[in-house]
Amino acid sequence: MTIFSRLLTALSLVLALSLIAPAASAQVNPTESSVNEDALFQALGTSPVAGRVTIPDANAGYLIKPENKSWAALQGQTLHTLSIVAVVGMIAILALFYLIRGKIRIDSGWSGRKILRFNAIERFAHWTLATTFIILALTGLNLIIGKSVILPLFGEAAFGTLSTWGKIAHNYLAWPFMAALVMIVLLWIIHNVPNKVDLEWIKQGGGLLKKGVHPPARKFNAGQKLIFWSVVLGGAALSYTGIMLLFPAEAGTAADWQFYQTIHALVAAALSAIVIAHIYIGSVGMEGAFDAMGSGEVDENWAKEHHALWVEEVKATQDRNTKQVATPAE
Ligand code: HEM
Structure with missing residues (x-):
């Protein structure tokens, strides 16, 4: 893997996490052990996993809805x-x-x-x-x-x-x-x-x-x-x-x-x-x-x-x- 592609992967990860983080971070400890699907859903209850979007369709901000x-x-x-x-x-x-x-x-x-x-x-x-x-x-x-x-x-x-x-x-x-x-x-x-x-x-x-x-x-x-x-x-x-x-x-x-x-x-x-x-x-x-x-x-x-x-x-x-x-x- 070249340095450039590593940088690109890291950047995508940061972007993806920043999308999830605003809603999820309030209730879930974002460590390796808690960020698996079941633990995430348990911690979230009925709250959706959402980020922020600037386009008119607010639904586009939802990654997962329980x-x-x-x-x-x-x-x-x-x-x-x-x-x-x-x-x-x-x-x-x-x-x-x-x-x-x-x-x-x-x-x-x-x-x-x-x-x-x-x-x-x-x-x-x-x-x-x-x-x-x-x-x-x-x-x-x-x-x-x-x-x-x-x-x-x-x-x-x-x-x-x-x-x-x-x-x-x-x-x-x-x-x-x-x-x-x-x-x-x-x-x-x-x-x-x-x-x-x-x-x-x-x-x-x-x-x-x-x-x-x-x-x-x-x-x-x-x-x-x-x-x-x-x-x-x-x-x-x-x-x-x-x-x-x-x-x-x-x-x-x-x-x-x-x-x-x-x-x-x-x-x-x-x-x-x-x-x-x-x-x-x-x-x-x-x-x-x-x-x-x-x-x-x-x-x-x-x-x-x-x-x-x-x-x-x-x-x-x-x-x-x-x-x-x-x-x-x-
Ligand atoms: C291979 C499939 C079918 C055969 C062999 C069949 C046969 C028949 C026959 C022989 C009649 C006349 C009964 C009489 O003379 O009194 C009839 C009537 C009728 N068929 Fe079908 N039919 C078939 C499929 C369907 C389907 C898929 C629908 C609706 C989704 C349907 C709806 C009706 C209705 C509403 C009547 C009038 C009421 C009644 O006779 O029950 N038929 N059908």
Whole structure:
């Protein structure tokens, strides 16, 4: 090491210490033995390690804030565990449900007659919402549990690439997700207002638990209304907190930003668990259900068993339209 580089190192050390010293020196003995991280935090209590800055952003003067440590612990431990419990727990419950109840069949069998359930615009909104949500959920989950689950399995290089692209996808796919969320609110809110038909549906457990039980329902039953409102309110909470995280300058202080981040992660974990249950019932869990969002047309017997009142409404509208065509205006 040349004299010049030694001088430079010494100068940097003096500068760094002078930045920390004003706040720390009041409470900590700046000797070798006390200046290790744990001792420093113990001595500081909740006071931050700060120096002085002359630029307008006073936050730039903070080297370490102990409260950020508790936020990091909340991330690394509590939210980490909660996210895993929510997702794995729901998958375990559904696997158990499948073992006990099996696939919910069309009791009266396929009729071969079709009835239009969702038009192309509704299906476009649903699949935009669904694909963006699934990618957002997986890339978000990677931020919380990736380091402990993905990194050991696939190694640093793969985890690094996945996380970099995942973050970009997360930031950009949030926008089509929000647009699709607005679309499903506009398209379906009218069918999701709770009414007294829902009480009967709930009383009979939605017919999900026993074979041959089919409580009447209109376009959406009480279970679907629960999914709809969870997606809409949860999605709105995720959108608001997500925008705050994307634009931290709008979020307020660092503590506000941490609050938004915690709510974002909690709502995401809860909504992911709910959506996993929805995906199960809309695919492998119920015979004939997927067609509603696949081709848009469902079997008439399926519709009569799960949405009898809606079938009556559709038939009544069709009859009215046929009569109008048959009686031309004078
Ligand atoms: C592969 C994944 C998915 C499949 C197979 C699926 C399937 C379905 C089906 C078949 C329906 C119509 C049910 C009916 O006819 O009554 C539906 C409705 C709906 N889906 Fe999905 N879906 C998926 C993912 C998602 C995701 C990720 C979300 C939201 C984030 C979502 C939100 C909704 C909502 C709000 C409804 C209307 C309410 C309801 O039927 O529960 N779906 N989905």
